[in-house]
């Protein structure tokens with residue numbers, strides 16, 4: 001999806017994926033030590049970044065959409081916390097080396113070719129012991145009309161993460177079907193891939 005698509009989607013007062021954090025992230029956050037430095041990729045309107053910041057983590061939210069990240073800052077402020085935001089295409093974003101205690105990717109769907117290069121950046125960017133937290137729509141989701149990209153190339157099979165992160169400790173990995181209720185665009189029974197891996 002283009003930058004224009006996302007800026008249009010976020011253009012309005014309403015938070016299109018809601019203001020509450022993602023369910024899987026609410027579980028996964030228990031893996032994080034206090035005051036973790038967290039990079040959230042494809043953060044959009046900030047519901048997950050604000051949740052993490054409220055819990056005392058130092059959060060950087062990156063997204064290509066300036067409109068989305070402006071709302072993210074507003075949401076964090078309204079919840080009495082602060083986040084760093086970076087407007088950038090993930091293709092160009094510098095993840096650094098040994099910098100993050102966690103990288104969070106919640107429904108951040110990109111074409112396979114970019115995803116592969118992001119995996120390399122995430123591996124390098126995580127500290128040893130740092131974790132990669134992912135919830136993404138799985139290829140099976142194409143048959144449903146309940147959210148997510150319409151191109152199979154942008155969907156994330158569990159096997160891909162298990163292969164690409166075979167050098168990580170697998171904390172949690174499952175392909176599952178669950179009921180999602182996140183704002184207007186993620187609604188209903190959905191096929192998702194959930195993954196938590198720790199850099200060794």
Ligand SMILES: C[S@@+](CC[C@H](N)C(=O)[O-])C[C@H]1O[C@@H](n2cnc3c(N)ncnc32)[C@H](O)[C@@H]1O
Nearest residue numbers: 006017042043044063064065089090106107108
């Ligand atoms: C479905 S939304 C999810 C937003 C947020 N993670 C959430 O769960 O509420 C996907 C987000 O990924 C961002 N995104 C997709 N491809 C991107 C790229 N190449 N660079 C930066 N952001 C990207 C979009 O701008 C959009 O905000």
